[in-house]
Amino acid sequence: MGTLLIRNARNIITMDGERRRFPGGSLYAVGQEIVAIGHDLPYETADTVIDAQGKIVYPGLINTHHHLYQNLTRNIPFVQKTELFDWLVTLYEIWRHLRPEDIYASAVVGLGELLKSGCTTAADHFYCFPNGVSGEMIDEEIRAASELGIRFFPTRGSMSLGRSKGGLPPDEVCQSEEVILRDSRRLIETYHDPGRFAMVRVGVAPCSPFSITADLLRESAGLARSYGVRMHTHLAETKDEDRFCLEKLGMRPLDFMEKNGWVGDDVWYAHGIYFDDREIGHLRAHRCGVAHCPTSNMKMGSGVMPLVKMLEAGVKVGLGVDGSASNDGSNLLLEVRVAHLLHNLAHGTTAIGAEDCLAIATRGSAKVLGWEDDIGSLEVGKAADLFLIDARQLAFAGALHDDAALPVLTGLSQTVDMTIVGGRVVVKDGRLVGADEEKAAIAAQAASMRLINEAALRTKIDYGRMRSERKYPNL
Template structure:
């Protein structure tokens, strides 16, 4: 969520070049930046129909702590699964991040213990549950992967998350560093299990897809980010056919450019149809991924649907809005087929509390938040490579 401060940077770069462009700015993140960025990202999610989210905070420079994102979630009223991420291997140790963006692994594990103890709530309808999340298998040691898995499994409801097989280049790098295939490495570091979900998974072979299915591991599909960075397209049909649970993610809002969850559901539907089959994925299938699939990735059996015994998480759109006109034959499918003109939710109830009414967020002053967010972004972006500091490096002339 902190990435919402650095949108539209490195527009023609793929993942690794995009990361190296942005790390100089991210190295200057403060706790206030993260708090502000998370609150704005959460506002985008809520206004696009999201009631429950996770966030992968894997950089902790300066005074940044996971507490910053948790405070934002509690104030805005979203159901939250924060992940205590970690990046420990910098450039000097064969990783991708600058050394200034890395942490000591022993200190990370200690803070993971703290976060679980202070914040994790495994009760039904819980508003906050923890997960542990090394950024990638090649940005931390195998020893830390094993330690996080064992720590999580000592605490009911604490889950495991990381990025996996996002791009061909990253997948090849991971295999070179790990010295084996991704599936074998997951076994070696004890990361097989129903308590694990991965982001992306664009480049899995058949054996790895089957491994995910057999071990009950989940995938967060991030279509807009994968398209924006020219990463690839996750083999959704193969994953679903094998029985892998798939949910949706907006990924970082510097790579997708938006925190609009409904837009991701629409994109996932249309992207599968690019294969030439209009039956490849329907609107109702994609919405099921966005709701029930996302809930299962987070280990929840109390959210994701409107039914007796489930949490009172409800969102609604006015059917007399401009973009819905003419869609009365299937108003549910219209949420995806008409998304660009439908816009934002009119009502959001999270855990029985009204958070959005008549299209207005009730838990914060949105204009004040945007003003503060822009100020944080301006300060941070002064640390980007010179070609991007003044908002430049665009190949087209401004209109």
């Protein structure tokens, strides 16, 4: 096992239960585990020694919701002025052409962006499996994560309710329940590691109430619990979803989940914008978690999650960037800033502070993923997952008054100097250690262009050239 010594930091922001800070402190890790943190540590050498003078050390951020494959469909003009349902219907026509090599390329880009923004653990929700393509798409994401060195929590998504059965997605990106459950078992048995400091954990994740059947929900819950893995899905994201559930199912989305066994300490939902007071009480009682995705919710015009009410009720809340097609980025540190600003606007400037938002992205996210024993804070016995920011750069001048809030409120480039996962340096001087960034960008752009061209041939729409209506001619 290798050893790591970070010494003489400007500050170490632990985000532990007491939110302790260690100005001028040091940290020592053996293998993945932190064995000492604080001042005057009895260690002078290590396999990796980092002089952190002038730098601030933070616990690694944890992303609780993403769709990595969507990195190939960012900034498409044709879908820039649409809400969720229309946006999905359009993009399904592009995603139906995905191949395994595309998934690898998109994962390198998305996970790389996350690492460069201080994220050390990422959950992903992959649910789009085109007809005639190998089911082993998530394997390509896991391969990319292993090469980059990020802690990874892929969830095996699924859609079984195609348009021919009254659902939203085209039948061409849906699968039978038999295929879904069989591949979910394969992924869990092949990759899931429930052990301490695991680098890969696997979850089960039917997509949403408007793309799955009640049978699939129940069968997925049974499968997940038989293996002891966690469960994830979209819920309460839009008013359209509410209407769909009321019209097609005769109940609200959370009631549909409760009826089919999808509540409990092993369940987390993405978005949660339209939970009412009664439902927030149910979330707390069932100990469900929620992934907050503020940038995506703002871009899609979906609404504002009742974050303050949830926190006051004791609901577990983490942070997520959501799919890059609804965010156009995978920058989790920027997501912390957006969450802070959004809820200042929505709830007033005294409702939630910058450090509170950092806590949501660290300790809060770890609780949502059921991983709080290993990650989420810098403490003895936890993983050496962290990032460093040089406080001497121009963007922080005049701002060095609160080191915990510093990267949330200032330094808007949001690229960290160094990221470490399990004691291993994976970003150094702002660059990925495990990938050629330029080569990865070229490969992903080529895959994106192929997808767009395939869709244009099939639908007679040029997605790359189509522009949204020019509403203000004088601009």
